[in-house]
């Protein structure tokens with residue numbers, strides 16, 4: 001863990017802040033890219049996971065495209081220098097100006113999530129005198145065996161179009177003159193650790209692609225989304241996620257002929273390279289005997305524990321004490337749910353100590369808010385310490 005090695009230098013920065021290990025980010029990208037090359041897979045980085053400019057710059061060096069969830073994310077990617085032809089854009093609720101912007105920029109594909117949206121894209125494309133490349137995001141009804149808060153591909157989810165609806169609307173879809181359906185898109189959820197789930201996904205995709213082709217759809221690519229999980233429990237044991245496993249599963253089970261296969265990884269690329277460094281403000285004990293450590297970060301810097309009950313490993317990187325205690329780590333926000341973790345074992349922890357909240361590179365800073373008028377968290381990079 002980088003923070004432990006550089007704990008003394010971290011004292012020079014005002015807490016809380018995100019610490020990014022750029023070497024680890026590079027190792028992760030290198031691993032993803034080198035295995036993807038073996039199968040000629042295309043990777044788009046899900047920019048919602050972290051859009052820190054420095055992180056984007058490094059990601060760009062490795063030739064990844066971008067997966068976006070809003071018009072502003074598309075803009076951010078383009079401004080960061082990504083080629084629009086490597087950008088895909090999904091989202092159940094794309095607003096008119098966002099659709100128009102994506103059309104104007106000529107991105108690789110708009111991943112369309114309802115038949116009504118498809119008709120709107122078609123109308124806007126006609127107005128712009130363009131034919132727009134679209135992928136249909138299909139809901140495959142698969143349980144990704146992850147935290148229910150972050151699954152997206154079960155039948156009742158708001159995401160994607162039901163397969164049955166696509167089958168029933170095929171003629172209506174094919175009559176649209178200004179959209180070209182070139183791809184199929186699926187994303188079943190995030191933080192998937194039971195990788196056999198991707199096998200089920202492939203089995204469904206194989207059937208769907210075969211039937212869509214029979215109905216006359218000319219598909220050039222299949223985008224199987226992101227979702228590869230990381231090890232939050234023991235990040236040191238698995239700093240680089242297992243891209244080889246997921247690619248090998250997809251390669252063994254996906255039967256889509258010569259069609260290009262795309263991925264949209266967010267968490268797996270950036271989670272482990274980021275730590276939230278926070279300083280201890282105060283200790284106190286509740287009337288019930290709970291020992292609270294009040295840190296200067298809060299749900300405004302990292303909301304995952306409060307929003308999903310997500311676990312992040314926490315360590316005291318400056319205490320030299322041999323005595324251990326059970327502490328509950330709470331933040332500064334004016335919310336009772338502002339608790340990072342409860343009853344965890346740490347060496348004796350005092351005002352002025354630094355804690356690291358690990359595996360926070362994904363959906364940490366990108367979900368930060370200014371509640372209580374907190375400042376947004378700054379970034380510190382390993383190669384600029």
Ligand code: LLP
Nearest residue numbers: 046090187190191226227264265266267363
């Ligand atoms: N593609 C689509 C269409 C997505 O909706 C997502 C994530 C991804 C790709 C990237 O998924 P990943 O590889 O990162 O699992 N804030 C939550 C996670 C929300 C994920 C939203 N969609 C969290 O902190 O766990």
